[in-house]
Amino acid sequence: MNQTAIARSWVEHANGHRDFPLQNLPLGIFSRPGQAPRCGVAIGDAILDLEAALAAGVFEGAAKAAVEATRGGALNAFFALGRPARVALRERLQVLLGEHSEHRAVLQAALHPAGECTLHLPARVGDYTDFYVGIEHAKNVGKLFRPDNPLLPNYKHVPIGYHGRASTLRPSGTDVRRPKGQTLPAGQTEPSFGPCARLDYELELGIWIGQGNDMGQPIAIGDAAEHVAGFCLLNDWSARDIQAWEYQPLGPFLSKSFITSVSPWVVTAEALEPFRCAQPARPEGDPQPLSYLLDKRDQAGGAFDIELEVLLLTERMRDEGLPAHRLTLSNTRSMYWTVAQMVAHHSVNGCQLQAGDLFGSGTLSGAVPGSFGSLLEITEGGKQPVQLASGEVRTFLEDGDEIILRARCVRDGVASIGFGECRGTVVGAN
Amino acid sequence: MNQTAIARSWVEHANGHRDFPLQNLPLGIFSRPGQAPRCGVAIGDAILDLEAALAAGVFEGAAKAAVEATRGGALNAFFALGRPARVALRERLQVLLGEHSEHRAVLQAALHPAGECTLHLPARVGDYTDFYVGIEHAKNVGKLFRPDNPLLPNYKHVPIGYHGRASTLRPSGTDVRRPKGQTLPAGQTEPSFGPCARLDYELELGIWIGQGNDMGQPIAIGDAAEHVAGFCLLNDWSARDIQAWEYQPLGPFLSKSFITSVSPWVVTAEALEPFRCAQPARPEGDPQPLSYLLDKRDQAGGAFDIELEVLLLTERMRDEGLPAHRLTLSNTRSMYWTVAQMVAHHSVNGCQLQAGDLFGSGTLSGAVPGSFGSLLEITEGGKQPVQLASGEVRTFLEDGDEIILRARCVRDGVASIGFGECRGTVVGAN
Incomplete structure (x- = not known):
């Protein structure tokens, strides 16, 4: 990698940071003890308080208008401004966080150690849609049946998808209460109720x-990428026994x-942008997408090369100081449909998308x-x-187990960036 | 019917009104030309502007607090207050609208002819869930397959249900744009795209x-009815050809x-309340509900006796002045699960319900x-x-067709009430 080409920050811990170097600058909603949630930018192990930076007078023009739209504890209004505001x-x-910044002193006062902050959902989600575009997952699950x-x-x-529940979206770190529900135990004809x-x-x-669309006005595939503000990791916790019993004929629910x-x-x-790649070629014999899903630019650069990782940390592993067990190493290239295809499909019937809506891709498994x-x-x-190094075994998750999702983008000649973590620990049923 | 027992209003057109006599008093959000949406109460053919009535000083105590919670163009905060606020x-x-009211003069000024007002969605819907509790519909559709x-x-x-789309909920009177989408024409192996x-x-x-619940805190069946603010009619417009092709394995979507x-x-x-009835006895051999769905009071009075009606008015029928054709005469007694059972089931896994969430019952067909x-x-x-009186025939809806849903509650000795209408006219695909 040609390190000389990579711009550096005066925030020293940001340079070479696993997730949040100067080239990433993800936005989020954070709070400090006793303060209302507000917008921040991750830089290394710190969070830049955008409201404080605004008050310090370091923004003007389009960038200032963009920061003003991040106020109010949710990014919906900022998302609605679209790409020009994000770019500004x-x-x-x-510039402000770069090594030649002229505003280092005032910005230093607006930086907080991330470990001292609480992170919230970045937007009020109007609707959450879960897709099923991980073809290897679809095959693996289909094979079981x-x-x-x-x-x-x-x-x-x-591009198969279904509506999910918006009210129970939670930020990383929220405990996962084991749900109760109806299941049909193997060999039984009557269901049981329990955890x-x-x-x-x-x-x-x-x-x-x-940016959203008006009801009745589909988003064309060529415009679809313009309607995406950003990305995160998502853990679609699933109760497989409840799912198997409830999902016919209308899909997963509780x-x-x-x-x-x-x-x-x-x-x-x-x-x-640097981690975009061509949509993987469809295997010989696969059908051509219908025209409303087909765009040359999307085919050429609408997919992403993002490494995905899942770690498991059991209570015993935590107690014994053992490292987390890697369950999954995967990549977004396994998506059979691009994000633009998901947007175009979702709106082709006239369905209205709104700023702050969230999509899940569906489970992104590889083939092996x-x-x-x-x-x-x-x-x-x-x-x-x-089999775990702690001597434990797992088929499904037990109380005390923590699941950690990570993502990282690596490409020669550009700074690597990551997504931070999506964590959740299972706690026992009420 | 013993008319002498039925309280009368000084709003004369309310007495004996099909939908909105003094005994109903449904709440909604309305606007007049050039004004912001606000809360109103339907009384006969008029709407009482609650904000104007509040300004006139006719509310105090709990009733005043309730009216204050209806401000802001959506009823979510009022719904969250629960039953005591609604009752107050x-x-x-x-009293205010009763024939012995002492405030007739000031209230008269706060009444507007309903025909001069625009009606809006009554709340900001966080999540919309569609159930499938109409057992005759489930049987009728199941028989086709x-x-x-x-x-x-x-x-x-x-109580089968699935998540629906909140962003495209619209009030009665909104045109229904024929959707485009993928379908698999009969006898074909490759899908087509079109209206x-x-x-x-x-x-x-x-x-x-x-009132909602916290995530992880299920609503017990005995408390579930307390979490329901009110009722409406809902038309779950459906594109059957798109549905047949897309719905496996995750349910209906576009x-x-x-x-x-x-x-x-x-x-x-x-x-x-006067139109509650016992849950219809389960046929011999049907299973007993699991205990989290079983409550004696709910079994005894948790169902509703509401007549439901669907009318079709085609463009030709409108042009020729022909009356609407009745497609459906049904009743909510066909619900296999009560509303309380729907609430208890939805939250039993810890799912959070919030004030202003909307459920659909699923299609309420009868058996014949x-x-x-x-x-x-x-x-x-x-x-x-x-076959229609206009000489037309219909298998599915054509452009220009209007569907009108109505509901009415009738019981000896009490005033009949209705729901008003839920109308929508199909317009051609873009």
């Missing part, structure tokens, strides 16, 4: 919608709605063991336990 | 959530999310022809056209 803010922040024909006939034509016995994680990319965790930093579309994005896949439905 | 407001309004086994094994154990050819209505009861229409008046739980709540059922999937 980003360019100004790169239909070994000879894992993918349903619509999969390669339709979920097959609690799982799902590794997903989260997509924050920027098996998912108890909580969905998201990483708090919005990694902007601009920060991810080690890359599966859920325990359902890793353990083949609970049949192949995972 | 209702009791005061029945599985003649020998129409109900899935979970139906009589689980929906099988556009349908679904007759549903809408349920407005009052086939529903283009628009969902709701009647604008919130008929309160208190106004419906004439009572089916969708064209899918009436026409047996498009095979048996409906």
Whole structure:
């Protein structure tokens, strides 16, 4: 990597930071003890308080208007401004936080150690939609039910998605209460009620919608990328036993709605620009997407190369000081549909998207063991336990288990960036 | 009916009004030309402007606090106050609008002809959930696919529901743009894209959530009715051809999310109290609900006796002055699960409900022809056209068709009340 080409920050711990160097600058909503939530920017291990920076007079013009739109404890209004506002803010922040900054002294006073701050959801989510674009996950799960024909006939034509629950979206770090519900125990004909016995994680990319559309006015595929504000990690916690019993004929409901965790930093579309890649070629024989899903620019650069990782830390591992166990190493290149295709499809019927809506990608598994994005896949439905260095085994999650999602973008010649973490610890049912 | 027992209003057109006599007093959000939306109460053919009445000084104590919570153009804060606030407001309004009112003069000035007002959605909907509790609908639809086994094994154990789209909820009177989407034409193996050819209505009861719950704290069945603020009519417009192709494995998505229409008046739980009835006995052999869904008081009086009606008015019928064609005459007694059971089930996994959330009941069909709540059922999937007095036939809806939902509660000795209408006219695809 050509380090000389990579701009440096006067915030020394940002240079070479795993997640938040000067090239990332993700936005989030944070608070300090006793203070109302406000917008901040992650830089190294610190958070720049944008409101304090605004008060210090370091913004003007479009960047100032952008910062003003981040007020109020949620980024919806900022997202609605679209790309020009994000770019204006980003360019100004790169100057302000760059090594040649003329405002270092006043900005230093607006920096807070991230460890002293609480992070919140970055926006008020109007609607949350969960897609199913991870084709290897769809195949792996399909194989459990239909070994000879894992993918349903619509999969390669339709970016499958369904509506999720917005009220239980929570930021990383929120405990995951084991849900109770109805299940049909193996071999029984009558359901039982009790705590979920097959609690799982799902590794997903989260997509924050920027500018929306009016009802009845679809977003064309060529415009769709412009409607995306940024990205996060998303854990679509799933109660597999509840899901199996409830999901016919209308889809998952209580098996998912108890909580969905998201990483708090919005990694902007601009920060991810260097990590765009061509949509992987469809295998020989796969159908051509219908024209409303087809755009040359999207095919050429609408996918992302983002490494994804899932770690498990049990209570015993924490107590014994053992390192977390890596469950999954995967990549967003396994998405069969691009984010632009998801946006175009979602709105093609006239459905209104709004700034601050959230999409989940669906579980992003790879094709080989080690890359599966859920325990359902890793353990083949609970049949192949995972062995841990602590001497424990897992088929599904137990109380005290913590799941940690991470993401990282690496490419020669540019600074690597990451997403921060999406963590959640399972606590016992009430 | 013993008319002498029925209290009268000084608003003369309210007495004996089909929908809005003194005994109903539903709340809604209305606006007059050039004015911001505000809360009103339907009384006969008029709307009482609650803000103007408040300014006139006719409220005090709990009723005043209740009216203050209705400000801001949405009823969420009022819903969150729960039953005591609704009861205080209702009791005061029945005095103020009753024939012995001492405030007739000032209130007269706060009354507006309903026809001169625009009605809006009554609340900002955080999450919208569509249930499937109309068992006859489930059977009728199931028969089209599985003649020998129409109900899935979970139906009589689980109040089936799924998440719907909140952003495209619209008040009665909003045009319904025919959606475009992917369909798999009969006999084809590759999908096509174009305007929906099988556009349908679904007759549903809408349920407005009052007080919510914290995440992780289920609402017990015995408390569940207390969390319901009121009711409306809901048309879950459905694109059957899009639905058939997209819904496996995660449920309906774009086939529903283009628009969902709701009647604008919130008929309160208190106004419906006289029309409660016992939950219809489960047929011999049906399973007992699991204990988290079972409550004696709910079994004894948790169902509702509400007549439901659907009318179709085509463009030609409008042009020729023909009366609307009745497609459906049904009743909420066909609900296999009570509203309390829906609330208890929805939250049993810890899912958070919030004031202003909306539930749909699912299509409320009866068991016999004439009572089916969708064209899918009436026409047996498009095979048996409906003959209209205009000489037209319909299998599914055509551009220019208007669907009108109505509901009415009738019981000896008490004033009948209604819900007003939920209307929508189909307009051609873009």
